[in-house]
Amino acid sequence: MNNFTSIGKKIVAIGRNYSDHAKELGNTVPKSPFFFLKPTSSYLLQGGSVELPKGSEVHHEVELGVVIGKNGRDITANEAFDYVAGYALGIDLTARDLQNEVIKKGLPWSAAKGFDTFTPIGDFIPKDLIKDPSNVNLWLKVNGQMKQNGSTKDMVFKIPTLIEHISSIMRLEKGDLILTGTPSGVGPIFAGDVMTAGLNVGDKTLSQIEFPAVQRNRLNKL
Amino acid sequence: MNNFTSIGKKIVAIGRNYSDHAKELGNTVPKSPFFFLKPTSSYLLQGGSVELPKGSEVHHEVELGVVIGKNGRDITANEAFDYVAGYALGIDLTARDLQNEVIKKGLPWSAAKGFDTFTPIGDFIPKDLIKDPSNVNLWLKVNGQMKQNGSTKDMVFKIPTLIEHISSIMRLEKGDLILTGTPSGVGPIFAGDVMTAGLNVGDKTLSQIEFPAVQRNRLNKL
Numbered sequence: 001m002n003n004f005t006s007i008g009k010k011i012v013a014i015g016r017n018y019s020d021h022a023k024e025l026g027n028t029v030p031k032s033p034f035f036f037l038k039p040t041s042s043y044l045l046q047g048g049s050v051e052l053p054k055g056s057e058v059h060h061e062v063e064l065g066v067v068i069g070k071n072g073r074d075i076t077a078n079e080a081f082d083y084v085a086g087y088a089l090g091i092d093l094t095a096r097d098l099q100n101e102v103i104k105k106g107l108p109w110s111a112a113k114g115f116d117t118f119t120p121i122g123d124f125i126p127k128d129l130i131k132d133p134s135n136v137n138l139w140l141k142v143n144g145q146m147k148q149n150g151s152t153k154d155m156v157f158k159i160p161t162l163i164e165h166i167s168s169i170m171r172l173e174k175g176d177l178i179l180t181g182t183p184s185g186v187g188p189i190f191a192g193d194v195m196t197a198g199l200n201v202g203d204k205t206l207s208q209i210e211f212p213a214v215q216r217n218r219l220n221k222l
Numbered sequence: 223m224n225n226f227t228s229i230g231k232k233i234v235a236i237g238r239n240y241s242d243h244a245k246e247l248g249n250t251v252p253k254s255p256f257f258f259l260k261p262t263s264s265y266l267l268q269g270g271s272v273e274l275p276k277g278s279e280v281h282h283e284v285e286l287g288v289v290i291g292k293n294g295r296d297i298t299a300n301e302a303f304d305y306v307a308g309y310a311l312g313i314d315l316t317a318r319d320l321q322n323e324v325i326k327k328g329l330p331w332s333a334a335k336g337f338d339t340f341t342p343i344g345d346f347i348p349k350d351l352i353k354d355p356s357n358v359n360l361w362l363k364v365n366g367q368m369k370q371n372g373s374t375k376d377m378v379f380k381i382p383t384l385i386e387h388i389s390s391i392m393r394l395e396k397g398d399l400i401l402t403g404t405p406s407g408v409g410p411i412f413a414g415d416v417m418t419a420g421l422n423v424g425d426k427t428l429s430q431i432e433f434p435a436v437q438r439n440r441l442n443k444l
């Protein structure tokens with residue numbers, strides 16, 4: 001499943017799944033999981049640059065990604081891990097000003113979350129390498145300064161619950177990615193910044209990614 | 223491009239693109255286009271049944287679908303039709319109660335719009351067969367009774383503007399579908415109902431689809 005970014009058809013991203021992060025943006029912790037879709041056209045692989053749309057404030061959100069290994073619908077929490085092929089370290093980039101605007105108006109989040117390059121992603125990590133995905137350390141630095149440093153222990157809804165919830169609405173398919181929410185510490189990135197993020201299990205770094213940010217020039221519409 | 227439903231990676235659906243429809247739901251006509259994403263897992267081909275999630279009120283929205291023929295980013299309105307392979311008649315099914323709830327809370331529309339079977343779709347119509355896509359009649363009947371009967375003449379934002387807007391945010395890819403919004407007359411469908419919809423150019427019916435609706439039983443989460 002090294003090719004999940006090219007064969008996958010959807011990215012399902014969970015909102016407010018760490019209580020400290022929900023609170024830092026002034027939101028309450030949800031009573032049931034909710035999600036939004038990011039287009040697969042937003043994937044950015046190692047070597048690429050994050051393109052910041054002119055005039056928008058873009059926030060980093062480091063997240064554990066779950067890669068789906070086979071098609072399933074109405075998957076129960078009990079059988080959820082049978083459908084998991086592995087994991088990936090991802091960043092759910094967000095045009096925060098645009099998101100705040102649509103939240104006020106009750107409009108969809110799709111644009112604020114869906115710009116090209118808004119889902120920087122690391123290599124596929126086979127399931128066997130992470131025995132306990134609810135005990136994983138996620139961190140993100142901007143220009144070498146630690147900004148986010150959390151543990152998946154603090155997820156409000158765990159992976160089996162997320163898979164049960166999503167697949168009760170839309171079937172999951174081989175190659176789909178679930179972004180499981182971000183710990184606190186989100187904040188803006190600017191042109192010239194470099195983001196570094198990592199996924200650690202114990203004292204072992206299983207994935208590390210680095211992405212520079214540049215201004216996007218051709219975007220004249222927003 | 224008969225296979226756009228299997229190769230396509232996203233469905234970009236425009237909201238409130240006919241003023242009569244915006245008004246019938248108590249909304250204002252938007253000053254610029256906005257869109258949400260539907261997952262391709264929501265496609266329903268001829269022969270299938272719409273599955274109504276228990277406890278939700280599902281509304282029909284008949285729409286002109288635009289099938290993208292080649293990849294493009296920052297496509298200008300002028301060159302937009304170079305990226306169009308053709309069209310398809312689609313229904314953007316919506317769990318209206320769920321949508322009203324998330325609109326109030328400023329939450330994403332993805333679940334309300336994204337259930338399996340929520341995008342019934344007709345056959346691919348090659349571009350040559352519709353010389354003027356802004357003069358197409360769209361209609362939808364429930365159990366033989368006319369409910370929606372509109373013309374793409376009344377679209378607030380025309381196809382070139384939509385393609386320019388979307389592709390300034392997310393690149394469009396071969397097989398992607400744009401649902402261009404629905405004329406007025408939306409309303410609920412119930413188990414046992416049969417929807418029939420058509421796309422006419424002049425006195426010629428270029429596409430006609432028919433889908434029965436059944437209750438979905440296994441969904442216990444909503």
Ligand SMILES: [Mg+2]
Nearest residue numbers: 010039232261
């Ligand atoms: Mg999608």
Ligand SMILES: [Mg+2]
Nearest residue numbers: 061092181182
């Ligand atoms: Mg996020």
Ligand SMILES: [Mg+2]
Nearest residue numbers: 283314403404
């Ligand atoms: Mg619609």
